[in-house]
Amino acid sequence: MNEKTSTTTWQRFTALLKKVGFTPLGFFLLILLIVLPYIPPFDQEHILRWMIMGAFLAAQSVAFDFTAGYINVVNFGFAALLGLGAYTSGMLANTRPSLILHLGVSPWIGIWVGAIVAGLVGLLLGMLTLRLRGIYAAVMAWFVGIALLGIVNNMTDWTRGALGMAPPSLLARGVGNRPYFYIILGMMLVVYIVLKLITNSNYGLAFRAIGQNIDAARASGINPTKYRVFNFTVSAFFAGWLGGFYAHYFGSLTPATLMHTSKTVEVLAIAYIGGRGSLWGGIAVAFPFVFFIEYIRSNLTDLPGLHLVIYGILMILIMIYYPSGFSGFFDWAKGKILGLFSKAKTQRHETDLRTDQG
């Protein structure tokens, strides 16, 4: 009796987890991430910084995958949208009188304004790419990204252009990296859970239908306009939101290091290595990746760019030989392992079916 209730509680618990997009294993790893900053050697400042970068990249890849993996439009202006959010927040928070805007708005408000501005541009971008398919939509987003980068570069009275601006930090000086880690981890969770809830709803079905065959989706009564614009807006909103964190954590904004196409490519690589259309794949891959890459970068300083070459080669290999990425591999492995346990059961089940048919 007692055992039975405990199983139902467990089932209720896993059902709840599943609703917000977690498996028990995923939840366990999340708990691990939460306690990790207190366990040596992860409590060192530079390793915490790596973890922040990992969470930042993971959150970006989730927002990117929401567009690329579901409606099958690769948003090549993703980094530019992120930069737009960062710059909006940075400009609002600026206190230096040398720039036109020096309102000194609190970063906590600025981040949301940045997100809304990026979301609005995402709405526009969604509308611009509406008539376009596949490669044309990607190129359009790319062009919009180049234009945004160029505009930020040229608005020197507002942004100091290529010289870069230094927005104030989010928290007081000297608090270390740990509070920032919890902020970005929280942001990552919000991005993931919100997007997972959306994709688990009817919207997710509609996205997949549009992504697979837009004409068939239209024929079955899905309005592609509505869903594509919605998707772009949400993805851009989160990109801008994360950009705000970047601005007030790293404290230095230059168009080239933030909005460049190569930054989109980094996110794209993580999202694709993680597995298209899975959302969680990017998160699973981002943390080990950042550690691996930062390790190479700090230990092989005489080989600049090696980590990015490895990035690129891995992405190419995944795309050619294993397009489902890490999440696909995980599902396959999980299927194998579970199959070993329940082999006898399924076999019996199959024979039952066969006898039924016979």
Add this chain to the structure above:
Amino acid sequence: MSNITSVRPATLTSLLTRIKDNRPVFIVSVFSLILLIVIGIKGGPPQILNTFVSGGMWALMAVGLALVFGVMNIPHFAHGESFMVGTYVAYYVYTPLLAALGSNPNPVFKALSPFAGIIAAGLVGAILGIIVERLIFAPLRHRTRSGWVMNAFLLTVGISFVMTNGATLTVGPNFRGIPTYWDVDPIEILGARLAVDRLVAFFISGVTIALVWFFLHRTRTGRAIRAVAQDETGAQMVGIDLDFIHTLTFSLSTATAAIAGAALLFMFQAYPTVGLKPLYFAWYVVMLVGLGNIAGAIVGGFIVALLQTATQLLFTITWETVIPTIVMILVLLLAPSGLFGSEVKGIQEQ
């Protein structure tokens, strides 16, 4: 030859009717004329000449891009990296060669040594194209053709990423350039002085485009390439080796971009991300005229160069990529498949 004379009037009339019937083409023609007049007034003949020189180069870049898309359906994002390789090869062949000639070089050898660099760049580009195609696109093509356009695009993005960072890794992030190829007085044309380097660059682009055109239209292999561009299954049925054609096309495209890079070494110093601007402009051209349209790419190169020069004159050089990008966004909105339209297979694939 009689064949050519009988064909030409027909194409000309068809071109004129096409311009008359096609509103975007008409708008762009008028717009280009206005830009030309603006450049003429603001910058005078020197700027018009410059426009033609850069137009020739963007056309050369865009032809390679159009070829690869037309035949293989690859939207080539790493085309700028082929340009980058060209600049590096030219630098590493030309500078030692010049040093080897000594302090008092034979004038003939000195005048010819840049061509050694440019030809070497073309050869290295061709070999690089073969390697990349065999190593990356052939395996994907053999595995699956579903979602090919998008997958190929993302692969080229990866290639671009690897090549730029690979260049940083192997030769370092430093700028390597030369002040000039031919250290002689500028030539006067229409009262404007034009550096010999630019003039030669223009001729190189013209000759390369003409050679590619001749190859595609007057040789058996070239016809096979065009056949594959039109209908792959049909081409395969008549016994064309698809693998060979694809490798050849990609190699040809990479070689043309490398030649462009080598010929422009005096303008673009060799460094890992030098290919970005040529890539942008080549993409503007192909988006303007329609992906995969080779003849259109030649015309488009000059239109984009007009736009570029006009932007430089009316605004500053920092707006050089912004204004053309915004114009291209409008073009994409109004005429998504380009001015001359592209009837390339697989283009509507999701």
